[in-house]
Amino acid sequence: MSPTRYLHGFGNEFESEALPGALPMGQNSPQRCPYGLYAEQLSGSAFTAPSHLNKRSWLYRIRPSVLHVRNPKDIEHSHWKTAPCRDGEAPLGQLRWGASEIPDDAGSFIEGMRTIVTAGDCSLRVGLAAHLYLAGQSMHDEYFYNADGELLIVPQFGDLRIFTEFGLIECSPGEICVVPRGVKFRVELSAGPSRGYVCENYGAPFTLPYRGVIGANGLANPRDFFSPTAAFEDKEKPCRLSVKWGGRFYRCDLDHSPLDVVAWHGNYAPYKYDLRKFCPVGAVLFDHPDPSIFTVLTSPSDESGVGNVDFAIFPPRWQVAEHTFRPPWYHLNIMSEFMGLIYGRYDAKPSGFEPGGMSLHNAMLPHGPDAEAFEQASEADLGPVKIDDALAFMFESRLPLYPTSFAMSLGTLHQDYAECWSDLRRNFTGNGP
Ligand SMILES: O=C(O)Cc1cc(O)ccc1O
Ligand SMILES: [Fe+2]
16 A cells, blocks of 8 residues: 655645546636536635635535535434533532543444533634544444534544545544544544544634744644645445534435545645654743643634634653753643643653543643652752653633533543642741741
Protein backbone atom coordinates (compact mmCIF):
# COMPACT_ATOMS: atom_id res chain seq x y z
CA MET A 1 0.00 0.00 0.00
CA SER A 2 1.49 3.36 -0.96
CA PRO A 3 1.76 5.92 1.83
CA THR A 4 -1.11 8.38 2.12
CA ARG A 5 -0.24 11.65 0.40
CA TYR A 6 -1.10 15.01 1.89
CA LEU A 7 -1.06 18.68 0.94
CA HIS A 8 1.08 20.71 3.32
CA GLY A 9 0.12 24.00 4.97
CA PHE A 10 -2.52 25.56 7.20
CA GLY A 11 -5.62 26.98 5.48
CA ASN A 12 -3.89 27.25 2.11
CA GLU A 13 -5.71 27.53 -1.20
CA PHE A 14 -5.20 23.88 -2.07
CA GLU A 15 -6.21 21.94 -5.15
CA SER A 16 -6.29 18.22 -5.81
CA GLU A 17 -7.72 15.85 -8.39
CA ALA A 18 -8.06 12.06 -8.28
CA LEU A 19 -8.47 11.80 -12.07
CA PRO A 20 -6.35 13.81 -14.48
CA GLY A 21 -8.14 16.93 -15.71
CA ALA A 22 -11.06 16.56 -13.28
CA LEU A 23 -10.50 20.01 -11.83
CA PRO A 24 -11.93 22.76 -14.09
CA MET A 25 -9.26 25.31 -14.98
CA GLY A 26 -9.77 29.07 -14.90
CA GLN A 27 -13.29 29.00 -13.49
CA ASN A 28 -15.32 27.33 -10.74
CA SER A 29 -18.56 26.60 -12.51
CA PRO A 30 -18.16 25.64 -16.17
CA GLN A 31 -21.23 24.91 -18.27
CA ARG A 32 -20.18 21.25 -18.25
CA CYS A 33 -17.61 19.96 -15.77
CA PRO A 34 -14.94 17.42 -16.80
CA TYR A 35 -16.06 13.77 -16.60
CA GLY A 36 -19.70 14.87 -16.20
CA LEU A 37 -19.11 15.92 -12.60
CA TYR A 38 -21.32 18.36 -10.67
CA ALA A 39 -19.76 21.51 -9.20
CA GLU A 40 -20.71 22.33 -5.60
CA GLN A 41 -19.50 25.04 -3.25
CA LEU A 42 -19.10 24.27 0.46
CA SER A 43 -19.03 27.52 2.45
CA GLY A 44 -17.53 27.50 5.91
CA SER A 45 -17.92 31.26 6.33
CA ALA A 46 -20.41 33.85 5.13
CA PHE A 47 -19.79 34.81 1.50
CA THR A 48 -19.08 38.30 2.78
CA ALA A 49 -16.59 37.43 5.55
CA PRO A 50 -13.35 39.44 5.40
CA SER A 51 -10.86 37.69 3.17
CA HIS A 52 -8.58 36.41 5.98
CA LEU A 53 -11.62 34.66 7.52
CA ASN A 54 -13.29 33.62 4.28
CA LYS A 55 -13.44 29.83 3.92
CA ARG A 56 -14.92 27.82 1.10
CA SER A 57 -14.08 24.98 -1.21
CA TRP A 58 -15.32 23.85 -4.59
CA LEU A 59 -16.10 20.15 -4.86
CA TYR A 60 -16.46 18.33 -8.20
CA ARG A 61 -18.54 15.27 -7.55
CA ILE A 62 -20.43 12.39 -9.13
CA ARG A 63 -23.72 13.57 -7.61
CA PRO A 64 -24.51 16.85 -5.86
CA SER A 65 -25.25 16.70 -2.12
CA VAL A 66 -28.97 17.32 -2.73
CA LEU A 67 -29.04 13.65 -3.73
CA HIS A 68 -27.36 12.59 -0.48
CA VAL A 69 -29.41 14.53 2.06
CA ARG A 70 -32.87 13.22 1.08
CA ASN A 71 -35.87 12.11 3.14
CA PRO A 72 -34.09 12.51 6.47
CA LYS A 73 -35.68 10.45 9.24
CA ASP A 74 -35.29 11.26 12.94
CA ILE A 75 -32.97 8.94 14.80
CA GLU A 76 -31.77 8.81 18.38
CA HIS A 77 -28.29 9.23 19.72
CA SER A 78 -28.71 8.78 23.42
CA HIS A 79 -25.20 9.82 24.45
CA TRP A 80 -24.24 12.66 22.07
CA LYS A 81 -25.55 15.81 23.76
CA THR A 82 -25.66 19.38 22.53
CA ALA A 83 -25.48 22.69 24.40
CA PRO A 84 -27.49 24.02 26.08
CA CYS A 85 -27.71 20.82 28.11
CA ARG A 86 -28.05 20.80 31.88
CA ASP A 87 -29.03 17.20 32.47
CA GLY A 88 -26.15 16.43 34.85
CA GLU A 89 -26.38 17.39 38.49
CA ALA A 90 -22.73 18.18 39.16
CA PRO A 91 -21.78 19.15 42.69
CA LEU A 92 -19.63 22.26 42.93
CA GLY A 93 -16.04 21.13 42.72
CA GLN A 94 -13.20 19.76 40.68
CA LEU A 95 -13.88 16.54 38.81
CA ARG A 96 -11.68 13.78 37.49
CA TRP A 97 -12.35 10.51 35.72
CA GLY A 98 -10.22 7.43 35.13
CA ALA A 99 -9.99 5.87 31.69
CA SER A 100 -13.16 4.20 30.37
CA GLU A 101 -12.87 0.68 28.97
CA ILE A 102 -14.02 0.20 25.39
CA PRO A 103 -17.02 -2.11 25.74
CA ASP A 104 -17.01 -5.41 23.79
CA ASP A 105 -20.17 -4.36 21.98
CA ALA A 106 -18.91 -0.83 21.17
CA GLY A 107 -20.35 0.60 17.96
CA SER A 108 -18.84 2.91 15.37
CA PHE A 109 -16.90 6.11 15.97
CA ILE A 110 -20.20 8.01 15.71
CA GLU A 111 -22.26 5.58 17.80
CA GLY A 112 -19.49 5.49 20.39
CA MET A 113 -19.56 9.24 21.05
CA ARG A 114 -20.19 10.02 24.73
CA THR A 115 -20.63 13.66 25.69
CA ILE A 116 -18.80 14.64 28.86
CA VAL A 117 -19.33 18.41 29.01
CA THR A 118 -21.16 21.07 27.01
CA ALA A 119 -20.90 24.86 27.01
CA GLY A 120 -22.72 27.73 25.32
CA ASP A 121 -25.43 27.27 22.74
CA CYS A 122 -24.98 25.46 19.47
CA SER A 123 -27.73 27.52 17.78
CA LEU A 124 -25.89 30.73 18.62
CA ARG A 125 -22.66 29.22 17.27
CA VAL A 126 -21.06 29.76 20.65
CA GLY A 127 -19.39 27.16 22.83
CA LEU A 128 -18.40 23.55 22.52
CA ALA A 129 -18.92 20.01 23.67
CA ALA A 130 -16.15 17.67 24.80
CA HIS A 131 -16.77 14.03 24.06
CA LEU A 132 -15.09 10.73 24.65
CA TYR A 133 -15.33 8.20 21.84
CA LEU A 134 -15.28 4.48 22.56
CA ALA A 135 -15.39 2.74 19.19
CA GLY A 136 -15.31 -0.93 18.24
CA GLN A 137 -16.60 -1.03 14.66
CA SER A 138 -15.45 0.47 11.39
CA MET A 139 -17.93 2.45 9.31
CA HIS A 140 -18.05 0.86 5.86
CA ASP A 141 -21.29 1.96 4.19
CA GLU A 142 -22.12 4.48 6.90
CA TYR A 143 -21.33 8.16 6.65
CA PHE A 144 -21.84 11.21 8.81
CA TYR A 145 -21.69 14.95 8.79
CA ASN A 146 -22.12 17.54 11.48
CA ALA A 147 -23.89 20.81 10.74
CA ASP A 148 -23.46 21.95 14.35
CA GLY A 149 -19.72 22.37 14.49
CA GLU A 150 -16.31 21.21 13.48
CA LEU A 151 -14.79 18.14 15.13
CA LEU A 152 -11.30 18.19 16.59
CA ILE A 153 -10.43 14.51 17.05
CA VAL A 154 -7.72 13.55 19.57
CA PRO A 155 -7.04 9.79 19.42
CA GLN A 156 -5.71 8.30 22.65
CA PHE A 157 -5.75 4.58 21.78
CA GLY A 158 -6.06 2.94 18.35
CA ASP A 159 -5.50 4.26 14.85
CA LEU A 160 -8.19 5.94 12.76
CA ARG A 161 -8.57 6.08 8.99
CA ILE A 162 -10.86 9.01 8.34
CA PHE A 163 -12.28 8.88 4.82
CA THR A 164 -13.64 12.33 3.98
CA GLU A 165 -15.10 14.01 0.94
CA PHE A 166 -11.67 15.58 0.45
CA GLY A 167 -9.69 12.33 0.75
CA LEU A 168 -8.18 10.09 3.41
CA ILE A 169 -6.60 11.19 6.70
CA GLU A 170 -4.82 8.63 8.86
CA CYS A 171 -4.65 9.65 12.49
CA SER A 172 -2.96 7.90 15.43
CA PRO A 173 -2.45 8.78 19.10
CA GLY A 174 -0.13 11.80 19.22
CA GLU A 175 -1.83 13.28 16.16
CA ILE A 176 -5.06 15.24 15.81
CA CYS A 177 -7.52 15.65 12.96
CA VAL A 178 -10.01 18.46 12.34
CA VAL A 179 -13.10 17.75 10.23
CA PRO A 180 -14.78 21.05 9.36
CA ARG A 181 -18.50 21.63 9.81
CA GLY A 182 -20.50 20.11 6.95
CA VAL A 183 -17.82 17.72 5.66
CA LYS A 184 -19.04 14.14 5.14
CA PHE A 185 -16.85 11.32 6.40
CA ARG A 186 -16.62 7.80 7.74
CA VAL A 187 -14.09 6.31 10.14
CA GLU A 188 -12.37 2.94 9.93
CA LEU A 189 -10.51 1.51 12.92
CA SER A 190 -7.30 0.21 11.40
CA ALA A 191 -5.90 -1.27 14.63
CA GLY A 192 -9.07 -2.48 16.34
CA PRO A 193 -11.05 -0.83 19.15
CA SER A 194 -10.26 2.84 19.63
CA ARG A 195 -10.64 5.49 22.27
CA GLY A 196 -10.09 9.21 22.25
CA TYR A 197 -11.43 12.68 22.81
CA VAL A 198 -13.35 15.05 20.55
CA CYS A 199 -13.92 18.77 20.82
CA GLU A 200 -17.07 19.73 18.93
CA ASN A 201 -16.55 23.41 18.30
CA TYR A 202 -19.76 25.34 17.65
CA GLY A 203 -17.92 28.64 17.23
CA ALA A 204 -15.47 30.15 14.77
CA PRO A 205 -13.26 27.54 13.08
CA PHE A 206 -9.98 26.69 14.77
CA THR A 207 -7.06 28.75 13.58
CA LEU A 208 -3.45 29.24 14.60
CA PRO A 209 -2.95 31.64 17.51
CA TYR A 210 -1.09 34.91 16.96
CA ARG A 211 2.48 34.44 18.10
CA GLY A 212 3.02 38.09 19.04
CA VAL A 213 6.58 38.76 20.15
CA ILE A 214 7.53 35.11 19.67
CA GLY A 215 7.80 36.09 16.02
CA ALA A 216 7.22 34.34 12.74
CA ASN A 217 8.17 30.79 13.78
CA GLY A 218 7.53 28.28 16.52
CA LEU A 219 4.60 26.64 18.32
CA ALA A 220 2.51 24.86 15.66
CA ASN A 221 4.15 25.74 12.36
CA PRO A 222 1.75 26.01 9.40
CA ARG A 223 3.75 23.69 7.14
CA ASP A 224 3.20 20.79 9.54
CA PHE A 225 -0.56 20.75 8.92
CA PHE A 226 -1.62 18.20 6.30
CA SER A 227 -4.80 18.13 4.24
CA PRO A 228 -5.81 15.10 2.18
CA THR A 229 -5.46 14.60 -1.54
CA ALA A 230 -8.63 13.94 -3.51
CA ALA A 231 -9.91 10.35 -3.42
CA PHE A 232 -13.43 9.17 -4.17
CA GLU A 233 -15.68 6.17 -3.72
CA ASP A 234 -17.64 5.17 -6.83
CA LYS A 235 -19.91 2.86 -4.89
CA GLU A 236 -23.47 2.09 -6.03
CA LYS A 237 -24.97 0.11 -3.14
CA PRO A 238 -27.11 0.78 -0.08
CA CYS A 239 -25.42 3.33 2.19
CA ARG A 240 -26.53 5.38 5.15
CA LEU A 241 -25.73 9.01 5.86
CA SER A 242 -26.44 10.38 9.31
CA VAL A 243 -26.59 14.08 9.95
CA LYS A 244 -26.35 16.06 13.18
CA TRP A 245 -28.28 19.30 12.86
CA GLY A 246 -29.45 21.53 15.72
CA GLY A 247 -28.58 18.89 18.30
CA ARG A 248 -30.78 16.26 16.61
CA PHE A 249 -29.81 13.28 14.51
CA TYR A 250 -31.24 12.27 11.15
CA ARG A 251 -30.66 9.38 8.83
CA CYS A 252 -30.79 9.30 5.03
CA ASP A 253 -30.83 6.00 3.15
CA LEU A 254 -28.88 6.17 -0.10
CA ASP A 255 -28.09 3.83 -2.94
CA HIS A 256 -24.56 5.21 -3.35
CA SER A 257 -21.62 6.59 -1.40
CA PRO A 258 -21.67 10.33 -0.66
CA LEU A 259 -17.85 10.40 -0.69
CA ASP A 260 -17.92 10.93 -4.45
CA VAL A 261 -15.72 14.03 -4.82
CA VAL A 262 -13.29 13.46 -7.66
CA ALA A 263 -11.52 16.83 -7.43
CA TRP A 264 -11.60 19.86 -5.19
CA HIS A 265 -9.98 23.20 -4.60
CA GLY A 266 -10.22 25.77 -1.84
CA ASN A 267 -9.21 26.63 1.72
CA TYR A 268 -11.94 24.79 3.65
CA ALA A 269 -10.75 21.22 4.11
CA PRO A 270 -10.01 18.66 6.83
CA TYR A 271 -6.49 18.56 8.20
CA LYS A 272 -4.24 16.65 10.56
CA TYR A 273 -1.30 17.65 12.72
CA ASP A 274 1.28 15.63 14.62
CA LEU A 275 1.45 17.16 18.11
CA ARG A 276 5.05 15.95 18.40
CA LYS A 277 5.99 18.58 15.84
CA PHE A 278 4.93 21.37 18.21
CA CYS A 279 7.88 23.66 18.88
CA PRO A 280 7.40 24.91 22.45
CA VAL A 281 8.80 28.03 23.98
CA GLY A 282 9.08 28.30 27.74
CA ALA A 283 10.72 29.73 30.81
CA VAL A 284 14.46 29.92 30.17
CA LEU A 285 15.33 31.65 33.43
CA PHE A 286 12.65 31.52 36.15
CA ASP A 287 8.93 31.10 36.96
CA HIS A 288 6.19 29.03 35.41
CA PRO A 289 4.57 30.68 32.38
CA ASP A 290 0.87 30.72 31.56
CA PRO A 291 -0.16 27.61 29.60
CA SER A 292 -1.36 29.75 26.69
CA ILE A 293 2.22 29.47 25.38
CA PHE A 294 1.28 25.90 24.43
CA THR A 295 -1.79 26.80 22.34
CA VAL A 296 -1.93 24.69 19.19
CA LEU A 297 -5.24 26.01 17.82
CA THR A 298 -7.74 28.60 18.92
CA SER A 299 -11.38 29.25 18.10
CA PRO A 300 -11.65 32.98 18.72
CA SER A 301 -14.73 34.53 20.30
CA ASP A 302 -16.15 38.03 19.87
CA GLU A 303 -14.18 39.07 22.96
CA SER A 304 -10.75 40.21 21.80
CA GLY A 305 -7.99 37.71 22.61
CA VAL A 306 -10.33 35.35 24.47
CA GLY A 307 -10.99 31.88 23.12
CA ASN A 308 -14.38 30.32 22.55
CA VAL A 309 -12.12 27.31 22.93
CA ASP A 310 -8.34 27.01 22.91
CA PHE A 311 -6.67 23.70 22.29
CA ALA A 312 -3.39 23.58 24.25
CA ILE A 313 -0.98 20.73 24.89
CA PHE A 314 1.63 19.96 27.52
CA PRO A 315 4.34 18.50 25.32
CA PRO A 316 7.73 16.98 26.13
CA ARG A 317 10.13 19.83 27.01
CA TRP A 318 13.13 20.78 29.06
CA GLN A 319 12.57 22.48 32.37
CA VAL A 320 15.42 24.77 33.36
CA ALA A 321 13.85 27.52 35.47
CA GLU A 322 15.99 28.51 38.46
CA HIS A 323 14.72 28.99 42.05
CA THR A 324 11.26 28.12 40.74
CA PHE A 325 8.39 25.87 41.71
CA ARG A 326 8.23 24.22 38.29
CA PRO A 327 4.81 22.52 38.07
CA PRO A 328 1.68 24.63 37.51
CA TRP A 329 0.92 27.06 40.32
CA TYR A 330 -2.24 26.92 42.42
CA HIS A 331 -4.85 28.97 40.65
CA LEU A 332 -8.44 30.02 39.99
CA ASN A 333 -9.23 30.84 36.38
CA ILE A 334 -12.19 32.60 34.79
CA MET A 335 -11.68 30.21 31.89
CA SER A 336 -12.82 26.57 32.23
CA GLU A 337 -10.34 23.73 31.75
CA PHE A 338 -11.15 20.26 30.42
CA MET A 339 -8.05 18.06 30.27
CA GLY A 340 -7.14 14.66 28.86
CA LEU A 341 -3.96 12.61 28.91
CA ILE A 342 -2.83 10.89 25.72
CA TYR A 343 0.17 9.17 27.28
CA GLY A 344 2.71 9.47 30.08
CA ARG A 345 2.44 11.38 33.33
CA TYR A 346 1.24 14.91 33.95
CA ASP A 347 3.57 16.83 36.24
CA ALA A 348 0.85 18.40 38.42
CA LYS A 349 -0.81 15.02 39.05
CA PRO A 350 1.88 12.33 38.86
CA SER A 351 -0.36 9.47 40.01
CA GLY A 352 -4.08 10.12 39.85
CA PHE A 353 -4.46 11.33 36.26
CA GLU A 354 -4.22 8.33 33.96
CA PRO A 355 -3.91 8.08 30.16
CA GLY A 356 -7.41 8.04 28.70
CA GLY A 357 -8.73 9.82 31.81
CA MET A 358 -10.17 13.34 32.03
CA SER A 359 -10.36 16.22 34.46
CA LEU A 360 -12.60 19.24 34.71
CA HIS A 361 -11.54 22.41 36.49
CA ASN A 362 -14.41 24.75 35.85
CA ALA A 363 -14.45 28.54 35.95
CA MET A 364 -13.18 29.95 39.25
CA LEU A 365 -12.69 26.56 40.90
CA PRO A 366 -9.32 26.32 42.63
CA HIS A 367 -6.87 23.66 41.53
CA GLY A 368 -3.17 22.94 41.13
CA PRO A 369 -0.58 20.29 41.95
CA ASP A 370 -1.59 17.47 44.26
CA ALA A 371 0.21 17.02 47.58
CA GLU A 372 2.67 14.51 46.09
CA ALA A 373 3.63 16.88 43.26
CA PHE A 374 3.95 19.79 45.68
CA GLU A 375 6.28 17.91 47.99
CA GLN A 376 8.45 16.66 45.12
CA ALA A 377 8.70 19.99 43.33
CA SER A 378 9.44 21.93 46.52
CA GLU A 379 12.43 19.73 47.24
CA ALA A 380 13.60 18.93 43.70
CA ASP A 381 17.10 19.53 42.50
CA LEU A 382 16.70 22.31 39.90
CA GLY A 383 19.12 21.14 37.24
CA PRO A 384 17.80 20.79 33.69
CA VAL A 385 15.08 18.12 33.68
CA LYS A 386 13.31 16.78 30.66
CA ILE A 387 9.59 16.05 30.79
CA ASP A 388 9.71 13.20 28.30
CA ASP A 389 7.23 10.83 26.75
CA ALA A 390 4.21 12.65 28.13
CA LEU A 391 1.40 14.34 26.27
CA ALA A 392 -1.55 15.98 27.99
CA PHE A 393 -3.97 18.45 26.44
CA MET A 394 -6.58 20.97 27.46
CA PHE A 395 -9.76 22.32 25.89
CA GLU A 396 -9.99 25.72 27.59
CA SER A 397 -13.08 27.85 27.16
CA ARG A 398 -14.30 31.24 28.27
CA LEU A 399 -17.62 29.52 29.06
CA PRO A 400 -18.53 27.28 32.00
CA LEU A 401 -18.48 23.59 31.06
CA TYR A 402 -21.48 21.59 32.26
CA PRO A 403 -20.95 17.84 32.79
CA THR A 404 -23.65 15.56 31.40
CA SER A 405 -25.60 13.08 33.50
CA PHE A 406 -23.68 10.38 31.63
CA ALA A 407 -20.37 11.88 32.80
CA MET A 408 -21.61 12.13 36.35
CA SER A 409 -22.78 8.52 36.36
CA LEU A 410 -19.56 7.07 34.95
CA GLY A 411 -18.05 4.49 37.28
CA THR A 412 -14.66 6.01 36.48
CA LEU A 413 -15.55 9.29 38.24
CA HIS A 414 -13.13 9.78 41.13
CA GLN A 415 -15.35 10.33 44.15
CA ASP A 416 -12.38 11.40 46.22
CA TYR A 417 -10.58 13.62 43.72
CA ALA A 418 -10.35 16.64 46.02
CA GLU A 419 -8.55 14.43 48.55
CA CYS A 420 -5.44 14.76 46.38
CA TRP A 421 -4.96 18.17 48.01
CA SER A 422 -5.86 17.23 51.59
CA ASP A 423 -2.28 16.37 52.55
CA LEU A 424 -1.09 19.88 51.73
CA ARG A 425 0.23 20.80 55.12
CA ARG A 426 0.40 24.13 56.82
CA ASN A 427 4.06 25.06 56.35
CA PHE A 428 3.82 28.59 57.70
CA THR A 429 6.89 29.48 59.69
CA GLY A 430 5.94 32.98 60.77
CA ASN A 431 4.80 34.05 64.18
CA GLY A 432 1.29 35.20 64.92
CA PRO A 433 0.55 38.94 65.14
O1 LIG B 1 -4.53 23.26 35.63
C1 LIG B 1 -3.82 22.66 34.86
O2 LIG B 1 -3.23 21.61 35.15
C2 LIG B 1 -3.52 23.28 33.48
C3 LIG B 1 -2.53 24.37 33.65
C4 LIG B 1 -1.20 24.13 33.44
C5 LIG B 1 -0.28 25.13 33.64
O3 LIG B 1 1.03 24.88 33.41
C6 LIG B 1 -0.67 26.38 34.08
C7 LIG B 1 -2.01 26.63 34.27
C8 LIG B 1 -2.95 25.63 34.05
O4 LIG B 1 -4.25 25.85 34.20
FE1 LIG C 1 -5.55 25.02 35.46
